[in-house]
Amino acid sequence: MHKLCQPLFGSYGKEALKMSGRSKRIAFFEFGDCGGCELAVIENSKALDLLGKVDIAYWLLLGKTGEGPYDITFVEGVVASEHDIDALKRIREKSGILVALGSDACVSGIPGLRRFANKDKVEGVYGNVELEHKPIEGIGPLDHFVKVDYVLRGCPVNGDQFSRLLELLVEGKQVEQGEKSFDYSKPRFGENAGRAIVLDNEKCILCERCVEVCNGITSALSIADRGINTLITPPFRMGIDGSTCISCGQCTVYCPVSALCEKDSIAEVNRMVSSGRPVDAVVEVETAVSIGEFFGLNERCHGLLVDALKRIGFRNVYLSRSKSRAKFLDPRPVGRFPAIIPCCYSAKKFVETYYPRLRQSISQPPKPSFKADVWIGPCTGRKIDSEMVVLTTREVSRMIRDYLTTKYIEFNEFDDVNFDDVELREPEIVGRVIAEGAFEIRQVLDKAMRGELQGAVVELWACPKGCISGGGQYKASEEILARRKEWIDGMGSALWRTRWWARSA
Ligand code: SF4
Ligand code: SF4
Numbered sequence: 001m002h003k004l005c006q007p008l009f010g011s012y013g014k015e016a017l018k019m020s021g022r023s024k025r026i027a028f029f030e031f032g033d034c035g036g037c038e039l040a041v042i043e044n045s046k047a048l049d050l051l052g053k054v055d056i057a058y059w060l061l062l063g064k065t066g067e068g069p070y071d072i073t074f075v076e077g078v079v080a081s082e083h084d085i086d087a088l089k090r091i092r093e094k095s096g097i098l099v100a101l102g103s104d105a106c107v108s109g110i111p112g113l114r115r116f117a118n119k120d121k122v123e124g125v126y127g128n129v130e131l132e133h134k135p136i137e138g139i140g141p142l143d144h145f146v147k148v149d150y151v152l153r154g155c156p157v158n159g160d161q162f163s164r165l166l167e168l169l170v171e172g173k174q175v176e177q178g179e180k181s182f183d184y185s186k187p188r189f190g191e192n193a194g195r196a197i198v199l200d201n202e203k204c205i206l207c208e209r210c211v212e213v214c215n216g217i218t219s220a221l222s223i224a225d226r227g228i229n230t231l232i233t234p235p236f237r238m239g240i241d242g243s244t245c246i247s248c249g250q251c252t253v254y255c256p257v258s259a260l261c262e263k264d265s266i267a268e269v270n271r272m273v274s275s276g277r278p279v280d281a282v283v284e285v286e287t288a289v290s291i292g293e294f295f296g297l298n299e300r301c302h303g304l305l306v307d308a309l310k311r312i313g314f315r316n317v318y319l320s321r322s323k324s325r326a327k328f329l330d331p332r333p334v335g336r337f338p339a340i341i342p343c344c345y346s347a348k349k350f351v352e353t354y355y356p357r358l359r360q361s362i363s364q365p366p367k368p369s370f371k372a373d374v375w376i377g378p379c380t381g382r383k384i385d386s387e388m389v390v391l392t393t394r395e396v397s398r399m400i401r402d403y404l405t406t407k408y409i410e411f412n413e414f415d416d417v418n419f420d421d422v423e424l425r426e427p428e429i430v431g432r433v434i435a436e437g438a439f440e441i442r443q444v445l446d447k448a449m450r451g452e453l454q455g456a457v458v459e460l461w462a463c464p465k466g467c468i469s470g471g472g473q474y475k476a477s478e479e480i481l482a483r484r485k486e487w488i489d490g491m492g493s494a495l496w497r498t499r500w501w502a503r504s505a
Pocket of ligand 2: 203204205206207208209210211232254255256257258259260
């Protein structure tokens with residue numbers, strides 16, 4: 001056995017691994033969590049195939065309740081009571097190898113977030129309930145209470161990684177684990193706060209969704225360190241803004257626990273509207289068509305949004321359409337490169353970071369047509385380059401929810417109110433090259449670098465499928481995205497004014 005593996009096995013483990021000529025006895029145990037890791041395992045065909053060749057002694061999911069000892073035990077979830085701790089210790093005694101399965105078991109995951117809970121509020125909602133098993137204060141990962149031989153991170157775990165580990169363990173092969181020892185007290189990580197994106201590693205459950213999402217964009221996020229010190233961070237733990245992050249916010253859409261989120265501007269806007277001075281807002285159409293999603297309304301309800309904002313304290317509420325604004329710009333291509341209009345801050349930073357030779361060809365992102373105090377839209381990057389205070393769709397939803405809570409009313413009780421003014425809907429300019437999302441942008445800019453787009457005008461939108469799936473929006477299926485698009489198109493000429501600047505002039 002490889003020397004690195006020796007400390008990983010207890011005395012029973014050595015005996016267990018000597019057993020040959022029979023199937024390994026495998027057990028799965030689950031403490032407090034959603035059971036998603038076990039589902040990820042049985043959804044993986046290779047894992048299923050392997051599990052068919054071993055003796056599954058204990059797995060409640062399959063109705064198996066065989067007694068130990070077990071050769072290899074997978075434990076999912078967190079221990080949250082003295083009763084759980086005793087059970088985990090008994091499992092440890094009966095197990096040759098113990099594997100912590102998933103983020104809950106490895107780093108205390110979602111149940112561990114209860115350390116952020118406001119006890120008074122919890123008691124207010126659930127009452128002072130006497131629980132059968134008294135919860136412990138110091139909820140923690142499994143290796144806080146027993147020796148853990150291997151960890152498989154992820155929320156849920158990656159089925160392929162599970163299969164690989166199981167295969168090696170069943171064959172009794174040497175498995176080298178990166179870390180030889182763990183620290184047992186979690187360090188305090190603090191916030192990595194950018195101007196638009198904030199990463200709070202205290203809340204992170206290491207599900208790695210953000211890393212996967214960002215790998216397709218700028219690879220600004222990765223996993224650093226080991227064991228309980230593991231954290232999500234830009235390379236070398238640099239600040240978000242100093243990294244290659246373009247503040248597109250796509251990672252915030254997928255983070256399940258808001259460890260990654262937009263910089264919060266709600267308090268600032270609340271102060272503005274309660275100051276008594278008139279505050280105007282401009283709402284992007286992508287927010288207007290998706291606002292009902294948060295409140296469970298499957299219908300176009302931008303009129304209710306206008307009333308909500310007015311009741312919160314806004315004076316005028318305008319409707320804007322970002323797609324129109326780029327049409328006002330008429331840049332001239334220079335030399336062999338095309339003229340490039342980065343339609344948002346994120347697209348501009350993308351070009352500057354990855355295609356510096358094209359800097360001379362880019363114009364400034366188009367500005368909103370209306371002058372207002374607050375901009376409400378689907379974008380996180382706009383928090384960096386806007387002269388207005390910026391609220392994302394998610395932030396304005398939370399603001400409205402707080403208002404509803406204090407007034408004891410529902411969102412559909414708002415009135416259907418017209419916008420005070422609406423931006424022109426510009427016709428598409430034929431012949432422009434349009435790229436949406438990092439993948440398409442790379443393709444177009446690679447072509448530009450090769451001189452294949454000489455004389456063209458290129459529009460770049462940082463988010464895939466454009467602003468309807470912006471980083472400040474809610475996560476949406478293809479079906480919801482199609483509905484948002486249909487509703488935008490259906491707003492029609494009845495709503496879009498013919499020439500807004502004519503009146504402004
Ligand atoms: S905001 Fe965009 S670029 Fe920045 S870390 Fe998130 S996904 Fe990556
Ligand atoms: S920051 Fe959010 S998405 Fe990224 S690993 Fe942590 S919990 Fe998962």
